[in-house]
Amino acid sequence: MAKDHGPTVKDDKLYEDLLRDGASKGKAARIANAKAAGTLDHRSSELEDRSKADLLKEAREIGVAGRSKMDKAALVKAIRMG
Incomplete structure (x- = not known):
């Protein structure tokens, strides 16, 4: 338990x-x-398969600083670091 x-x-x-x-x-x-x-939201469990807009939304929800200037690869890395 x-x-x-x-x-x-x-x-x-x-x-x-x-x-x-x-x-x-x-x-x-x-x-x-x-x-x-x-x-x-489990639209895709693979972050690389998600759109940049989806990644930006998730990054905003978890509080990633500097997200608006990141490319897709940097967003994926930042989200994984949580």
Whole structure:
């Protein structure tokens, strides 16, 4: 059974699984909360297959600084670093 991570994490099991897979605490919380809220968008699990507009939107949601000046490859790298 997953440990309760408090009110800031809505899906404790997914959060723990993501941490175990190497995601940062912030990224794991964002993904777990988005899944719990039903807003997790999986149009493509491969970032390289997504449009630059989709990557910019995701980068904005996770707070990537300097995203407007990045090309697609830089956006993919920044999103992966979370």
